[in-house]
Amino acid sequence: MTSMSEAVTDKSGWDRELIAKYDVSGPRYTSYPTALQFNEEFTDAAYHQQAEKNLKNNIAPLSLYVHIPFCQNICYYCACNKVVTSDHAVSRQYLDHLSKEIELQSQLVDKHRAVTQLHFGGGTPTFLDGAELTELMHLLATHFHLIDSEQREYSIEIDPRTVTKDSLALLKGLGFNRLSLGVQDFDEQVQIAINRQQRFGLVQTLTDVARLHQFKSISYDLIYGLPYQTPDSLRQTMEKVVELLPDRIAFYNYAHLPERFKSQRAIDRHTLPDASQKLDMLEMASNYLTDAGYLHIGMDHFVWPEDDLAIAQQQGRLQRNFQGYSTCMAPDLIGLGVSAISALSESYSQNVRQLDNYYSLLNQGKLPIDRGVILEFDDKLRRSVISQLICNLELNTRNFEKQFSIIFSEYFAKELKALKSLEVDGLIHWQDDRLCVAERGRMMLRNICMVFDKYLQAGPTSNYSKVL
Ligand code: SF4
Structure with a gap:
């Protein structure tokens, strides 16, 4: 691993190795699961x-x-x-x-x-x-x-x-x-x-x-x-x-x-x-x-x-x-209209993406739902982590534990280990129990959130766009 202090950096503080490390494909997290x-x-x-x-x-x-x-x-x-x-x-x-x-x-x-x-x-x-x-x-x-x-x-x-x-x-x-x-x-x-x-x-x-x-x-x-x-x-x-x-x-x-x-x-x-x-x-x-x-x-x-x-x-x-x-x-x-996405408290769903299908289903008196997902408890937990990091730029793990009745360090043991590398690279830092996004990390929010994405842990990310 190359830390920022060891690297030969350009004027922006990013060296090529580090850029390559974070220039991966990943979601924009307009929803979780995506x-x-x-x-x-x-x-x-x-x-x-x-x-x-x-x-x-x-x-x-x-x-x-x-x-x-x-x-x-x-x-x-x-x-x-x-x-x-x-x-x-x-x-x-x-x-x-x-x-x-x-x-x-x-x-x-x-x-x-x-x-x-x-x-x-x-x-x-x-x-x-x-x-x-x-x-x-x-x-x-x-x-x-x-x-x-x-x-x-x-x-x-x-x-x-x-x-x-x-x-x-x-x-x-x-x-x-x-x-x-x-x-x-x-x-x-x-x-x-x-x-x-x-x-x-x-x-x-x-x-x-x-x-x-x-x-x-x-x-x-x-x-x-x-x-x-x-x-x-x-x-x-x-x-x-x-x-x-x-x-x-x-x-x-x-x-x-x-x-x-x-x-x-x-x-x-x-x-x-x-x-x-x-x-x-x-x-x-x-x-x-x-x-x-x-x-x-x-x-x-x-x-x-x-x-x-x-x-x-x-x-x-x-x-x-x-x-x-x-x-x-x-x-x-x-969500109303072709391809529109609805987000109810416990599910996401998307309408059909082709106009012909959209018209045909409505003519039959049906809602034009194409696909969706029902959220499990784990999805809700991770959605909350990702949302707090994106919106508040920090996550109070103590409050999170109370809200979801879990022990953060146990539930997210693997993720906490993975975060260490981001901490070394200056993307995050800890203030007591708060996980904070550092100034440099604001540009790499997707990378930080990706650590908590269970579905990325299971397979490749090439279906998403590049972070950079
Ligand atoms: S082609 Fe795409 S980017 Fe251009 S106006 Fe239509 S939706 Fe927007």
Whole structure:
């Protein structure tokens, strides 16, 4: 083993050996167990059982996720479940079936459960026009208990190329209070290489208009590791980002998996930065954003100190789900739409991923469940460890023992042994009974969480993207 103190390091403090050690494939932990563990034994009957147990006779808050799969154009880096089409007539058929699913799902839920969190994702939710978005919100409001409290998190992903100033006003009027803009990179050469050209001025105007309409938070999605990106080009993008000062920044690592995602085959792999260059970019961007005043709250996310996410982290109540970090995640999340994932208290399940299947099952009056997993006690334990490390950047093992009635050092003896190497490399440290993520470890959170992942202990991780 090479410790940091022994290694010949570059200016970032990372040597090639250490980069290679941590540049492994691993999950992003939007759930635990991850989607790879979902299986087809979990049918719509299993979902009904889980719903009966968790969604009925329960007045806890509720989260909703709505997936709109359509996109006008293909972005070459994309790994989402989407349907690329310029035919906007497809929305009608989709909305009609979504309406059936909303009806079926709403019958399983206690009507009093307040929807504290609502997220429209895609694809491109704003592929739907104003009238269609209005119809969809009306449908949701008819079947679920939507609220207008300031505490709600109602967010929508925006492709800046598909919205106007007027559509932002409409979104505010429909009840959305948070926007997430897909920016990715402002460099023209990078934009051409990923087939996503959008001017800085466009993002600037939309940001200004969103502020005028008093959206509670504006978030930008950025990606590093894209073709032709260099630390210099990325620095210029960061300068522009900081000029616009979004409340939140999600800074994702591009995972090049052309064998799995067909559109990525349009990207010349020779134009991609390697793991060492990506680490330079990550470190540069992280320093640039923190110098500008942002807080690195953990996995891929930077937020302004006054933002609700920063405050929630300070108060130890930050949470994370499929849409990223959250302050008001409910115990149950219902996913609506093709490929959407539901997370009830004791299970995860995913809808079918093909539109034809989605339509066909709903036409038969069935929920379009494809697969899922029921959580065992061990899954709940490990989910809690991983969630606390990602959200709070520490784990109080004493409190954990009380919560789950286990002896931490015995239950996780193997994991504690594995953590020693990460401690030597400066990713974690111990403060009495608290396992703490060190500053350097924030960039390697996935590696730290992977130590506690039982399913990785059982087999190879090549189905996941690389950490760097
Ligand atoms: S990145 Fe977003 S907008 Fe681009 S193709 Fe994928 S889902 Fe559609």
